Amino acid sequence: MNLELKNISKLYGGIHALKNASLILTGGDVRALLGGNGSGKSTLIKVASGLVKPDDGEIFLDGVKVAIHSPKAAKRLKIVATSQELSILPNLSVGENITLCNMPTRGLFTNNNKMRQDTRRVLERLGLGDDIDTPVGDLPINKMYLIEFGKAIFQDFDILMIDEITSALYREDVEIVKDIIKQYKKLGKIILFVSHRMSEIFSICDTVTVMRSGEIISTVALSQTNNELLLRDMTGKSDNTVDSNIIKEFQQSVAESKKRDILLSVKDLKIKSYNTSIDLDVSRGEIVGVAGLQGHGQSDIVKALFGLSDPLDIELEGKPVRIDNPKHSVKQGLAYVSGDREKDGSFKSHDLSENIKVVQELVLKKKTNALEVLKQLSVKYATYKQKITSLSGGNQQKVILGRWIHTNPLLLLANDPSKGIDVKARSELREILWELADGGMSMIFVSSDENELVSLCANKKNARVIVLYEGKIAATLKGSQVTRDNLIFASLGKGDKNE
């Protein structure tokens, strides 16, 4: 049995999520798929499972060309995938979720007895006990991921693709998943396994394929490689020296930052998806970069600080403040710039000056001079009466940044602001941010792009980068430590003492 993906390409807004990616999977071989944020792993799985239509490329199953235009079509070809975003439905019961795609029937009706028996069998394999009728939404998150896995193995599949379910699982759960994968391997099934935990990959898989920026870089047997070699393929750099003193230096830098003028101090900031919490101090004029693999809690930090989730108690300039909602936090001197301009940033049908004035005049009730802001940030525009959507992404982001810096915030919260912006605009944005930091504005800068954090924070006196892993701060990097390799290494959880 084999599955071949041939020259698959997929463009998202001019950026290659997949670029001529070719991959051959054979039965009985457990393949790991490894790569950094945005390297195209999930997109590749989505293409093979019918969720995403590729712009170009062909798929062959046992040498026969197949078209997979929907998840249903994929299931007919016995291709099953678990999803990182979870395809389970919280209101439905465990049994209904697991059997959803092919419920056992008696005549016309759902055969509830058989459904329960089938479910019980799957739950037993997962070591999950007897919660067949509980709504899945009432279960803890690690169990939900196990159910997602159970839903996949309930089906009669030839090809199983597991997209990062183990990152939310406990160690003993991972052992269970590992045993089940081994059983399927013996049966000669094709298995593709995505994980960021190197130790898991080495213990579960036979071969590994590394991806970087939408391309397949290499495929090797795991017995013939090691952490460093794989990391080199992921980052694309040959001289790879991984800093092993990360933890020590982390403690040093914490001690250092305590000495300085603390602007913001927050204790016990909850990261919901991992049920963990984070303590964070930010000094005046400091740039705190936040790195990590997607969904490890980075954006939770800035969202919570801006009042976009539950109420939060913080200490700002030494005074205790409760952040209830964004209006409240704006009045306290916080600002929020999101990379998701469409949703959180621009007022699309309004012009430049209105987009700049909105916070200052409507929320803070102060006069503004929009033209000054446009000039200060060197936005390229024809007239301030033009719609914001007529500008390029980079200039739009400058306008939105202008909106906020005009309110003279104490702390700028940036949530992946350089997403979808070209290189030149990025470097201009960085210049602006450095200037603002020198002027005493602090900022927390979340980015999914390691290069961006390196350019912003490396070798800067007033900058540091914290790396999140599974909802905890895995490492803090400063000065010359801020390198792409160190960031990736730490975001795989390697800086964590427990690993």
Added chain:
Amino acid sequence: MKPIQPLSPMRSFTKSTSAPAVYLFFVASLFVAFFTSATFDLSYAESFMNSNIPLICLVIGEGLVVLTGGIDISLGAILSMSNVLIVTLINGGMPVGAAIVVMLVTSIVAGGINGFMVGVVRINPLLTTYATSIIYGGIALVITRTPIFLHTPVLSDFYMLELLEFLPLNLIFILIPYAIWKIIKRTPVGTHLYAVGENESSAYSSGINVIGIKIFVYCFSGLTAGIGALAITSLVQGGNPLLGESMSLTAISAVVIGGISLAGGKGDLGGGIFGCMFLFMLSNIIIFLGVNTFWQELLKTLILLITVVLSVILSDKQERTKILKGIGYVRKPIDSK
């Protein structure tokens, strides 16, 4: 983890989303019985059901659409269209049976057009059904501008028939669509309906035929509008192109009071039926209390608003926290570990 004991029937009722509507209905009934001049007996119950059946039909169809995360405001218009259509056909000499079939098929097609627009063309359901409601209402007006009288008494005779002198046969208009729902609910499609209502993209990636489900529910709601049209034709012994005008929105209110979440994926059609009967009781209360005509509508709407909020709070845990948070009643305490 210990296995969960199945709930006893009583306990599972009080925990169900339909419970608030049932409570509301009984409270309103008691109110009518003891505090108004109405004589609360069998003939009251019969006339109550007689006039209520057409709307209950719509509520069943609307409930299913809302359950899958959609909305249908064209049901009233489909009812009007089917109503004048069947009267015109029968008056024109078509056999009653054939006229009924033609009318029901027309209703299903009208619903199917909604389903096609929402499922395949992917136009927002509110927009789609608003547009089609104007079209279907327009067709009704083309068929006849003025109310018309049905020349044969067959339908209304059937409507007033009673089994064993007390059980009205017209209940069959509700029982048929409700039985269809009960059957669907026990098939895999029933679970798929809830899945699509709760999260369309999760349902899609699970391999569910989302488009098929959508077309199906709109066809079903079209059918219930047709059955409702048959009931109302029998009831009023005639056709009127404006008959169903306000019924869509009343049906939606009944559905919400019945504990079916407008966000989709939660609730049961039984609740919607009780929600509908509660609304009727409410009108009765206001009429029997002798409230000034000018105040009637205002008072009714005010009570409606309160009951909608109340029933959402009672039936939906998530919505409850959202609403209570919104009015500042609950503030999540921040515990420090």
